[in-house]
Amino acid sequence: MAGEGAPTWEEVARSHGRFLYTVAYRLTGNREDAEDLVQEVLLRVRRGLQTYQPGSMEGWLSRIATNAFLDEIRRRKRRPEDLLPDDPDWVLPPTAGADEALAAEVLPDDVHAALQRLPEDFRAAVVLCDVVGQSYQEISASLQIPVGTVRSRIHRGRAMLREVLTAA
C-alpha cells in the first residue's frame, strides 16, 4: 500500500514525464530507447512506491533511471567499437586538447552526440551531475560508488567530451 500522500505511478508519469524522458534521452541517445527506459523506470516506480520516502522525487527517479539504464547496458552484449573506461585510447596525454578552442558554434545536437560517445559509466555520472544536477554525494548514493570515483568519472567524462568536440 502506498504511503500517505504518495502519488500513484500514473501521477508520477504525468507530472515527471518530461523530466524522465529528458534524462532517459540523454542517457540512451535515441528516442526509442528513451521511451523503453522510461517504461522500465515506471515499472520499478510501481514496485517501489510503497517504500518511497517523501523528498526529492526527481532525485529518486534519476537514481532509478540511471540504474535501469546501466542494468540494460550490462545485459546487452557489448559492441566491439565501444571503448572501455580503461581503454588506452581514452587516456589523455598531458597536452591533450592544448590550446584547442571549441568551434564557434557548438550546437546542442553536437553535445548530445558527443555524450553518446562516452562509455556508459562515465555518461551516467556526467548526466547525473550536469543534466539532473545531483551533488557528488547523491550521485555516489545513486551509483553505489565512492565520492572520489564520482569526481574522477565526471572529470574524465568531461575531458572525453572535450576531445570529441574538438576532433576535426
Added chain:
Amino acid sequence: MNAHPGDLLSGMLDGELTPGEVAGVRAHLEACPDCQRELDRISETRTLVRDLPAVDPPFGFYERMVRPRYRWARAGVAALAGAAAVSVGVMAFAAPREPHVTPHVAQLVDAHTASASTSGDPISEMTPAAAPVSFKR
C-alpha cells in the same frame, strides 16, 4: 608548486571541495598555466552539458507510458516464452486493465525485432562508430 589537481578541478567547478582544497587548487593555478587552461576547457564543456535543453516527449508518449508494451527489458523473458507456464505468468503480470485479447509475448518480441530500427532517428544516424565527423550545418 603542489601536485597538479586533476579531477579536483571538476570538484571545484561543482562546488564540492572543502575551503582548504579550493585554496590549494587556486594556489596551484596561479603557478600553472597548463592547469588553468585545463580548468577553462573543462568549465566550458561542463557549461555545454548544463545548457542542454529539456527534451519534449513525442506525441502519444503519456498514453504509451500508462499502457506499457514491455518491449525492452522483457526481451530476455522471450527466450523462455516457449514454456507456456512462464509466458502465462508473464502475461498475467503484463496484462493491461482493458479486457482485450493480448498477443503472445513471443509475437510481441518478434514484431519488435522485425521493426526495431533507429533509422530515421537523426541523432542515432549521426553517431559514427569510428572517426568523429563534423556535425556543423
